[in-house]
Amino acid sequence: MTVKLETGRVFHRSEAIAELVLEHSAIAPVLRRHRIDFSAKGSLTLEQVCELNGTSVEVVLNDLHRAVQSPDQRPFTDPRAMSPAALMFHIVARHHSFLRDVLSVSEGLAIKVERVHAGREAPLTRIREVVHSLRALLEPHIEHEEVMLFPALLEHSMSKEELIAEAAASKTDHARTSALLSELRQLTNDYKPPEWADSSVRGLYHQLEGLEADTLEHVHLENYVLFPALASQRKETEEKR
Ligand SMILES: [Fe+2]
Ligand SMILES: [Fe+2]
CATH class of the missing domain: 1.10.3910.10 (SP0561-like)
Incomplete structure (x- = not known):
């Protein structure tokens, strides 16, 4: 809609x-x-x-x-007008594929920038570590959603207890993601490249800002639209029984 x-x-x-x-x-x-x-x-x-x-x-x-x-x-x-199935397809097609690309490009750039600009007054090592932590957290997270969680949700094959446990585990990963993104925003001075920045540093900051914007939207959709929609769908099914 x-x-x-x-x-x-x-x-x-x-x-x-x-x-x-x-x-x-x-x-x-x-x-x-x-x-x-x-x-x-x-x-x-x-x-x-x-x-x-x-x-x-x-x-x-x-x-x-x-x-x-x-x-x-x-x-x-309005994502609230989408069915849970349509939402899951949208999340995978738009956010997961973008995330895979941007994480891989960002980590490559972060490694290069740290090596080329060693000695500069900028927390380039920590930026590279945080990007690596995000990749190590999010690649298995979205893989799990695509291979296990979303198919099980589409087939309604999870018990109520399993669904609650999955939602809690997801929210824990999402909270860690948001903490890492917030650290990146601080480390990069709100994604403002330093004066000495070359095209690689500017490219890295640009990628990271895009990563933040898309990931916050993605996590917001899962936490505040998809999971509540699934919970109310389950409640309706239970009431009909
Ligand atoms: Fe996701
Ligand atoms: Fe997620």
């Missing part, structure tokens, strides 16, 4: 950030810029998350209002 974005929307500090992003995808870049994690901490309100980050909620609210008033907003597909 394609929906028109509502302009002039007034946001409130007491709203949960995951819901706000579902309603207005245009605000995701604003939240990222303010280092607000809507993928793993999406159930927190804007006020709670700003307090955690030490950010002014008024400044963030102001930026959010500006983002939804800008004229270049395009209609978008």
